Amino acid sequence: MQATSHRFKDNAHDALNDAVLQRALGNLKTGFQERRRHAVAGLPEFEGLCDEGRDLKNHVLTHLDYYLERFEEKVIEAGGHVHWCRTPAEAREAVLAICRERDAKTVTKGKSMVAEEIALNDFLEANGIEPVETDLGEYIIQLRKEPPSHIIAPAIHVTQEQIAEDFRRHHTDLDPNRPLDEPRDFTDEARQKLRDRYFQADVGITGANFLIAETGSTVIVTNEGNGDLTQLLGKTHVVVTSIEKIVPTLDDAATLLRLLARSATGQEMSVYTTFSTGPRRSADGDGPDGFHVILLDNGRSAMLGTEFQDMLRCIRCSACMNHCPVYAAVGGHAYGWVYPGPMGAVLTPSLIGVEEAGHLPNASTFCGRCEAVCPMRIPLPKMMRHYRMREFEKGLSPVKARWGLAVWTALATRPRLYQGMTKVAMAVLGRFGRLRGRFRSLPLAGGWTSVRDMPAPQGPTFQDLYRRRRGRS
Amino acid sequence: MSARDQILASVRKSLGRGPLTGEAEAPARDRLAAPVRNLIPDRTAGRDRAGLVALLVEKCRETACSVDEVRDMSAVPSAVQSYLTRENLPARLTQAPAFGAGGDAPLDWTDTPTLEVATGGADGSEDTSLTPVLAAVAETGTLVLVSGSETPTGLNFLPETHIAVVRASQVVGPLEDAWTQLRGAGAIPRTVNLITGPSRTGDIEQKIQMGVHGPRRLHVIVVAD
Numbered sequence: 001m002q003a004t005s006h007r008f009k010d011n012a013h014d015a016l017n018d019a020v021l022q023r024a025l026g027n028l029k030t031g032f033q034e035r036r037r038h039a040v041a042g043l044p045e046f047e048g049l050c051d052e053g054r055d056l057k058n059h060v061l062t063h064l065d066y067y068l069e070r071f072e073e074k075v076i077e078a079g080g081h082v083h084w085c086r087t088p089a090e091a092r093e094a095v096l097a098i099c100r101e102r103d104a105k106t107v108t109k110g111k112s113m114v115a116e117e118i119a120l121n122d123f124l125e126a127n128g129i130e131p132v133e134t135d136l137g138e139y140i141i142q143l144r145k146e147p148p149s150h151i152i153a154p155a156i157h158v159t160q161e162q163i164a165e166d167f168r169r170h171h172t173d174l175d176p177n178r179p180l181d182e183p184r185d186f187t188d189e190a191r192q193k194l195r196d197r198y199f200q201a202d203v204g205i206t207g208a209n210f211l212i213a214e215t216g217s218t219v220i221v222t223n224e225g226n227g228d229l230t231q232l233l234g235k236t237h238v239v240v241t242s243i244e245k246i247v248p249t250l251d252d253a254a255t256l257l258r259l260l261a262r263s264a265t266g267q268e269m270s271v272y273t274t275f276s277t278g279p280r281r282s283a284d285g286d287g288p289d290g291f292h293v294i295l296l297d298n299g300r301s302a303m304l305g306t307e308f309q310d311m312l313r314c315i316r317c318s319a320c321m322n323h324c325p326v327y328a329a330v331g332g333h334a335y336g337w338v339y340p341g342p343m344g345a346v347l348t349p350s351l352i353g354v355e356e357a358g359h360l361p362n363a364s365t366f367c368g369r370c371e372a373v374c375p376m377r378i379p380l381p382k383m384m385r386h387y388r389m390r391e392f393e394k395g396l397s398p399v400k401a402r403w404g405l406a407v408w409t410a411l412a413t414r415p416r417l418y419q420g421m422t423k424v425a426m427a428v429l430g431r432f433g434r435l436r437g438r439f440r441s442l443p444l445a446g447g448w449t450s451v452r453d454m455p456a457p458q459g460p461t462f463q464d465l466y467r468r469r470r471g472r473s
Numbered sequence: 474m475s476a477r478d479q480i481l482a483s484v485r486k487s488l489g490r491g492p493l494t495g496e497a498e499a500p501a502r503d504r505l506a507a508p509v510r511n512l513i514p515d516r517t518a519g520r521d522r523a524g525l526v527a528l529l530v531e532k533c534r535e536t537a538c539s540v541d542e543v544r545d546m547s548a549v550p551s552a553v554q555s556y557l558t559r560e561n562l563p564a565r566l567t568q569a570p571a572f573g574a575g576g577d578a579p580l581d582w583t584d585t586p587t588l589e590v591a592t593g594g595a596d597g598s599e600d601t602s603l604t605p606v607l608a609a610v611a612e613t614g615t616l617v618l619v620s621g622s623e624t625p626t627g628l629n630f631l632p633e634t635h636i637a638v639v640r641a642s643q644v645v646g647p648l649e650d651a652w653t654q655l656r657g658a659g660a661i662p663r664t665v666n667l668i669t670g671p672s673r674t675g676d677i678e679q680k681i682q683m684g685v686h687g688p689r690r691l692h693v694i695v696v697a698d
Contacts (some may be wrong), residue, residue: 059500287593
C-alpha cells in the first residue's frame with residue numbers, strides 16, 4: 001500500500017475530529033484490554049513464559065540462517081516449495097507466477113499482514129485475478145476499499161451501521177429490506193456469500209503466525225475458520241510470510257501459543273490453530289495439491305545486529321496497540337502504513353525508512369504500557385527513542401523542534417543559568433497567576449493551552465523548596 | 474547470486490559471521506535433533522486420568538462447547554441422536570470414514586434408525602459431522618485433529634455443527650504431550666488442527682458472534698473407554 005506515514009500529523013488531526021471513528025475506537029478498552037487482563041490473571045506462569053518467549057526468539061534470531069535452511073529442507077521433503085523474496089516486488093511476482101501456472105481466476109485469502117505489506121490485492125487485480133478476502137474484518141474493508149486499521153481486528157474502525165450500508169450496496173442480489181441489526185445478521189450473510197467463493201478458488205492464500213523448522217510446517221492462528229477453508233478448498237495453498245516468523249520446534253510453538261492468544265484477544269487459545277505441512281498426501285480425503293511458501297525479507301535481515309533487532313521478536317499479537325493511548329485516540333489509519341500502534345512506530349521506519357515514517361516514533365507519550373504488555377518483552381519506547389535520535393541526526397526533525405532543543409541544551413547544561421531563569425519565570429508566572437490559579441493562554445505555549453489550562457506555579461522552584469527543606473532537617 | 478543466497482548472506486552479514494558450522498551450529502542443531510520442553514503451566518500437573526478429563530470438560534465448556542459424557546463407544550450413536558434432538562437439529566449427519574464399516578472404530582447405528590448417517594468427506598452440504606480426535610488437551614480444552622484417509626479435514630470446518638468423539642485415554646495434560654504422540658506416529662500429517670471451541674468473530678464492533686465460517690456449534694462426547 002502507498003504509505004502516508006509522512007502525513008501523520010494531518011491524519012491524526014482528521015482522526016480526532018472523526019466522530020464515527022471515535023465511537024468505534026471506544027470498543028477497544030472493554031474488548032481487548034479487559035479480556036487480556038482476565039486471561040493473564042488466569043495463568044500464574046505468564047510472566048515466566050514471556051521470559052522464555054523472549055529468550056527463544058533471541059536464540060532464533062542469532063541462528064536465523066540455520067533455521068531457515070532447515071525449514072526449507074523440511075518443506076521440500078514434504079513436497080512443498082519455498083520462494084525466497086528480497087523485496088515486495090519479488091514476492092508479488094512469485095505469487096502471480098503460481099496463480100498463472102494454475103490458470104487462476106479467483107484466489108481466496110485468509111488474513112495476512114505480509115500480504116498487506118506487499119500490497120498483493122491491488123497487484124493481483126491489475127493482473128486480472130480476483131482476490132477475495134475471507135476474514136470477516138478483511139472482507140468488510142475490502143468492500144470499503146480501505147486498508148486494515150489494526151493487525152488482528154482490521155475493521156475495528158468501522159461501525160455496525162457502516163457495515164450494513166456496505167453489505168446492502170454490494171450484496172445486491174439479496175432483499176434490500178432484509179434486517180441487518182444484529183451481529184448475527186452480518187455473520188450469516190458473510191458466511192453465505194463467501195461459501196461459494198472458497199469452492200471456486202483456484203488458489204488459497206494465507207499468512208503464517210509461525211514457521212516450524214523441525215517439521216517444515218506453517219501455522220495459522222484464527223477464530224473464524226476462514227483460513228482453514230481457504231487452504232483446504234483452494235487447489236493450491238500459498239503461504240505469504242516473512243523470515244522472522246520461524247521457531248525451531250513444535251514445543252517452541254507451544255510456548256508462543258500460550259502467549260499469543262492471551263495477549264491478543266484474551267483467549268487461552270484461539271479457536272483454530274492449524275499446522276500445514278506440504279500438499280495433501282496421496283491417501284488424504286481432501287486438501288490442496290500444491291504447497292508454496294513465499295518467504296519475504298524486505299529489510300528484516302538488515303535489522304539484525306542493530307538496535308532494532310529486538311523488534312523481530314514480535315509475534316503480532318497487537319497488545320501494544322490495544323493498550324496505547326495514542327492508538328486509542330487516532331486509530332490505525334493515521335499511522336499511514338500496514339502496521340499501526342507502537343509496534344508499527346518501530347517497524348514502519350525500519351521497513352520503509354525514517355524519511356517516510358519519522359513522525360511515527362514521535363507519536364508516543366512514552367507512557368510505557370506497550371512494553372509492559374508486550375509478551376516478547378520488546379523495549380518499544382527505547383527503540384522509538386533511537387529513531388527520534390536518528391531523525392534528529394539526519395536533520396529530519398522540524399526547525400522549531402531543533403531550535404527548541406538547542407535552547408534547552410544551552411540551558412540544561414548551565415545549571416546556574418537554568419536555576420536563575422526558572423526562578424525568574426516561576427516567580428513571574430506565580431504572581432500573574434495568583435488570582436485565577438491557572439492560565440487560559442500563554443505565549444510560546446499556545447499548542448498546550450489551546451486544549452487545556454496551564455496551572456499557575458506557586459512561586460518558588462522545586463530546587464528552592466528542596467534546598468529549604470533539606471536545610472530544615 | 475540467487476535471492477535465497479542473498480537473503481542468507483544478508484542475515485550472516487548483519488550477524489557479523491559466516492555460515493554456522495561445527496561447534497557454533499550445535500545449540501540450534503541439538504534443539505532440532507532432540508526437542509526440549511519449555512516451561513509448562515502447573516495447571517495439569519499431578520492430575521490422574523479422571524482429573525484430566527474433568528479439566529478438559531471444564532475448559533471445553535469455557536470455550537462455548539457443549540459436552541456429554543458416555544460410558545463406552547457403543548453409547549455414542551444414542552448420545553448423538555439425543556444431542557441433535559435436544560438442539561432441534563436435522564436428524565442427519567456425516568461421519569468420518571474412521572467410524573464407518575472397515576474404519577478404525579466402526580460405530581453401530583442400528584439402534585438409531587431415524588438418523589440418516591452418511592460416511593465420507595464434506596462438500597459443504599452437510600448439517601452435522603461426527604469425527605474422532607487424535608488427542609484432547611486438558612490444559613486449554615483443545616481438540617487435536619489430523620488429516621488422513623479416514624479423517625478428512627473438511628468435516629472439521631464445513632458443517633454448521635461438529636460433534637467430536639474424545640476417548641478418555643486420548644486426553645493429555647499440556648499440548649506438548651500431543652506433540653510427543655504425533656512424533657511417535659511418524660511423519661507429521663498434512664494438516665494438524667488444534668480446535669478450541671466453535672468458530673467465532675469479534676469483527677462487528679468487538680461483539681463476539683459464533684459460527685462465521687466454521688461450525689456454529691462444537692459438541693464434545695467424552696467416552697469413558
